Amino acid sequence: MRLLVPARSAASALSRRTPALASRPFVLQATRNQSTNAPAQPTTASLSSRWLSDVKQRIGKCITFGLQPHQTSEAGLILQEVSQDWRELLCGIEGFLTSPTRRGLFRHRVVWGEQDAMGHVNNVMYNRYAESGRIEWVQQYIRHIDPEHAEEWEEVMTPKGSGLILRKITTEFKFPMRYPDHISVYHKLGTKPKPGMDAFIFDVVILSELNQRIAARCFESCVYYDYRLGKKTPLKDFMVDVLGETWELQKAAKQANSARVQGLLDRVRMLEVESWDREDAVEDMGSSGR
Numbered sequence: 001m002r003l004l005v006p007a008r009s010a011a012s013a014l015s016r017r018t019p020a021l022a023s024r025p026f027v028l029q030a031t032r033n034q035s036t037n038a039p040a041q042p043t044t045a046s047l048s049s050r051w052l053s054d055v056k057q058r059i060g061k062c063i064t065f066g067l068q069p070h071q072t073s074e075a076g077l078i079l080q081e082v083s084q085d086w087r088e089l090l091c092g093i094e095g096f097l098t099s100p101t102r103r104g105l106f107r108h109r110v111v112w113g114e115q116d117a118m119g120h121v122n123n124v125m126y127n128r129y130a131e132s133g134r135i136e137w138v139q140q141y142i143r144h145i146d147p148e149h150a151e152e153w154e155e156v157m158t159p160k161g162s163g164l165i166l167r168k169i170t171t172e173f174k175f176p177m178r179y180p181d182h183i184s185v186y187h188k189l190g191t192k193p194k195p196g197m198d199a200f201i202f203d204v205v206i207l208s209e210l211n212q213r214i215a216a217r218c219f220e221s222c223v224y225y226d227y228r229l230g231k232k233t234p235l236k237d238f239m240v241d242v243l244g245e246t247w248e249l250q251k252a253a254k255q256a257n258s259a260r261v262q263g264l265l266d267r268v269r270m271l272e273v274e275s276w277d278r279e280d281a282v283e284d285m286g287s288s289g290r
Helices: 007-015 051-065 067-093 123-144 148-157 237-274
Strands: 106-112 162-173 181-191 199-208 213-226
Touching: 051 067, 051 237, 067 181, 067 199, 067 237, 106 162, 123 148, 123 162, 123 181, 123 199, 123 237, 148 237, 181 237
Parallel strands: none
Antiparallel strands: 106 181, 162 213, 181 199, 199 213
16 A cells, blocks of 8 residues: 655655765775666665664654554555565665575574674674575575586585685674574675686675674685686686676666665655654644643
């Protein structure tokens, strides 16, 4: 059910400035070929890392102030969508593919022994989560994406022929996770696959399920290595083709989810304009206000 706004209220909505969301700039190397070159939406481009919880708080304020029945229904629909699809919304706006046939680790349990003396998940564990997620990412090509070349993809994870070697990993910690929690890990290609390439970048996000936030980001530089010759070797042609399809899906996911998030933010703003953020707004105090 979509909220229909009177003309006066719609004009008021356009004349008001949407509350600013704190921006935490994220800088990548200038030489990288990223999957973020689609035109950015004005609001989603500057989203705070806590935009998801901000949306919930903003709706909560509207409900506390007092909503009409149709507005309460709209608020419920927004909260339901955010609750069900938060991973897709949070990661999809960056181009990560979150479907069951694309994701890495999903709701992986954080165990007590992974904490350090401060009661935080040890920094080393995040790199292990990323490593396990990368292996699962390759497994998805074996099981679902390109089973026709299952043997070649399986070889990527072994030192038998040509495999993937981690050359460098950089980890950015966003906040300290604690036990108990669960994590989900998603990988995306950070460089566009091209014929003859023998190295590429993975972007990685590690989600805290408890906090519904990105707990860490990793950037993995990987090399395709021929163990028999003892040197780097170009990706096989079929790999370039399949990974190229993944690259295009990432671009489409970013565009679709950015538009979806923008739509959610617009709907939240309409609720605010129709409830507490208008000139003649009067809070519903219930029986205590009579």
